[in-house]
Amino acid sequence: MLLIEDLQVELAGNVILKHIDLEIKPGETHILFGPNGSGKTSLLMTIMGYPQYKVIAGRIVFRGVDITDKPINERARMGIGMAYQRPPTIHGLKTRQMVQICAGRPDLPVDELARKVNFSDFLERDINAGFSGGEIKRSELLQLMAQNPDLLLFDEPESGVDLENISLVGNTIAQLLEKEFVPSQEKTMLQKKRERRKMGLIITHTGYVLNYLNADKGQVLYNGILSCADNPRDILKCISELGYEECVRCTLASN
Secondary structure, three states, X not given: XXXXXXXXXXXXXXXXXXXXXXXEOOOOEEEEEOOOOOOHHHHHHHHHOOOOOEEEEEEEEEOOEEOOOOOHHHHHHHOEEEEOOOOOOEEEEEHHHXXXXXXXXXXXXXXXXXXXXXOHHHOOOEEOOOOOHHHHHHHHHHHHHHHOOOEEEEEOOOOOOOHHHHHHHHHHHHHHOOOOOOOOOOOOHHHHXXXXXXXXXXXXXXXXXXXOOOOOEEEEEEOXXXXXXEOHHHHHHHHHHHOHHHHHHHHHHHO
C-alpha cells in the first residue's frame, strides 16, 4: 500500500503541502481534485521523489518501506511510475529507446505495446519532439505500460487530449490499473476484484477519466490541505455546482 502520514512539503522556501494524510490500499484508485495551484502536482512529485520538493515533516511509506528519503530511481525500481502533464522534450533519445529503458530489458516487444496505444509511427522520433497533447499522453502511457509499476500516478491525463483520443487514453489507464468496467452480471467480477493489486492516484479537473474506470475514492486538495474524501462522482458534482471553496466548506461541515 501507499501510506502518507502528516506530510508537510516545502518548495522554494514556501510550505505548499500541509499535514497530508493519505492511504491507498492494493487494488484501489483514488481521484484527486483541486483548483490550480492547490498542490496536486506537488503531491505527486513528492511521492515520486523529486528533490526540490523538500519533506519537512511526516513520512511516505510504500509497500511497508519508508521511502521519504529515497531518490527517484529507487522509487521507480520499487514500483512507482508517473505520467506527467507536461513532460520535457528529450532530443537524441528515441521513443523506442525510452520505452526499453522503462522496461529495464532490451527484448521488450515494443512494437506490440505501441500498437495498443496507436503509437507505432512515433517510435523512431525523439521523445515528445513536435508531439501534440494527445501524442504526449499516449507516449507517457506507453512508457508506463513498459514499466508496469504497482503504483501509478497520473497528472491530468485528459489535458490536451481531443475527443477522438480520450476513450483510448481512458481505457488504457483503466487497463493499467486493472479497473476496467465489468458488468455486474459477469461471474468473474468478484474474482477480478480480488486479483487487483495496482494502485492509482489520478489528478483530474474534468472528471472524464471516471467514464472509463471504477474509482474507489475522491479527495479534494485545497490550499495545500486534503479537505475531504467521498465518492468521486459526488465530489465532482459538488464542485461543478458550488465551486471548490463552497464544496470544501460544505463537506467539512457535514463531517
